[in-house]
Amino acid sequence: xxxxAFLQTTLxxxxxxxxxxxxxxxxxxxxxxxxxxxxxxxxxxxxxxMAGAVINCRGTIIFIDPLISYxxxxxxxxxxxxxxxxxxxxxDLVPKAxxxxxxxxxxxHYAEKTAKTLNTRLSPTFISxxxxxxxxxxxxxxxxxxxxxxxFATYSFGEAEIVVTPALHDWQKxxxxxxxxxxxxxxKTPDGTIWHPGDTRLISELxxxxxxxxxxxxxxAVDSHLGPQGxxxxxxxxxxxAMIAYHYGTFDxxxxxxxxxxxxxxxxFIKNLKADFxxxxxxxxxxxxxxx
Numbered sequence: 001x002x003x004x005a006f007l008q009t010t011l012x013x014x015x016x017x018x019x020x021x022x023x024x025x026x027x028x029x030x031x032x033x034x035x036x037x038x039x040x041x042x043x044x045x046x047x048x049x050m051a052g053a054v055i056n057c058r059g060t061i062i063f064i065d066p067l068i069s070y071x072x073x074x075x076x077x078x079x080x081x082x083x084x085x086x087x088x089x090x091x092d093l094v095p096k097a098x099x100x101x102x103x104x105x106x107x108x109h110y111a112e113k114t115a116k117t118l119n120t121r122l123s124p125t126f127i128s129x130x131x132x133x134x135x136x137x138x139x140x141x142x143x144x145x146x147x148x149x150x151x152f153a154t155y156s157f158g159e160a161e162i163v164v165t166p167a168l169h170d171w172q173k174x175x176x177x178x179x180x181x182x183x184x185x186x187x188k189t190p191d192g193t194i195w196h197p198g199d200t201r202l203i204s205e206l207x208x209x210x211x212x213x214x215x216x217x218x219x220x221a222v223d224s225h226l227g228p229q230g231x232x233x234x235x236x237x238x239x240x241x242a243m244i245a246y247h248y249g250t251f252d253x254x255x256x257x258x259x260x261x262x263x264x265x266x267x268x269f270i271k272n273l274k275a276d277f278x279x280x281x282x283x284x285x286x287x288x289x290x291x292x
Contacts, residue, residue: 066118067079088283151164165206201230
């Protein structure tokens with residue numbers, strides 16, 4: 001892991017997007033411009049805050065766990081949580097969405113307002129495990145644009161392949177979620193592979209996934225999550241070149257909670273890894289192939 005400060009800039013029109021490897025930096029939202037969604041000859045992606053991501057694979061737009069609608073005002077997310085930073089883009093202004101992937105039904109990953117808005121405006125395909133599939137059904141989303149996941153199933157959209165990776169996020173005391181009630185997504189593009197494991201314990205099948213370029217790194221050191229230790233293990237076994245910290249800095253939550261852990265607490269677990277530990281701001285753009 002590189003400990004020195006590093007800065008990369010990607011230009012879109014008149015706007016410069018930066019990301020850094022600087023420990024302890026405070027998040028600052030960079031608005032995602034419409035140009036992000038244009039047809040292009042490479043793959044770019046951005047963290048949306050919390051557990052959300054958006055990917056443009058050569059013009060195919062893939063969202064994972066987007067919470068991109070405000071609640072009662074611009075200081076509140078649709079979930080009811082107070083926001084520490086503004087949303088980088090909102091569902092009512094997104095110009096294009098081909099696929100929306102949900103990892104599970106917890107409110108910090110799935111929320112009705114964003115799903116309903118994207119469906120009404122843009123008619124994407126929705127990929128989700130059973131509990132979310134049921135919620136999308138209740139919204140009246142056409143079954144022809146819904147896919148209920150199966151572990152290790154692969155779906156093709158444009159030049160991207162979306163592979164479902166298994167997850168076990170059984171935090172409930174009553175009727176806990178089982179396999180295929182939650183999942184992760186491996187996004188394979190001509191320019192590299194991005195893995196979002198979702199919320200999961202460290203299960204053996206995940207250690208068999210290889211050739212990952214970028215892995216989303218769950219910093220939440222709480223039960224039924226990978227946490228820093230499990231995320232570091234998957235970064236190592238998958239061969240990732242970069243680790244994107246998530247599950248922090250977005251909602252105003254107590255320290256040590258599922259969204260209130262400090263990503264720098266992960267540093268002892270990754271000190272011997274070759275992968276870069278990235279803490280991009282919401283909306284900052286990262287380009288594939290990633291070279292560390």
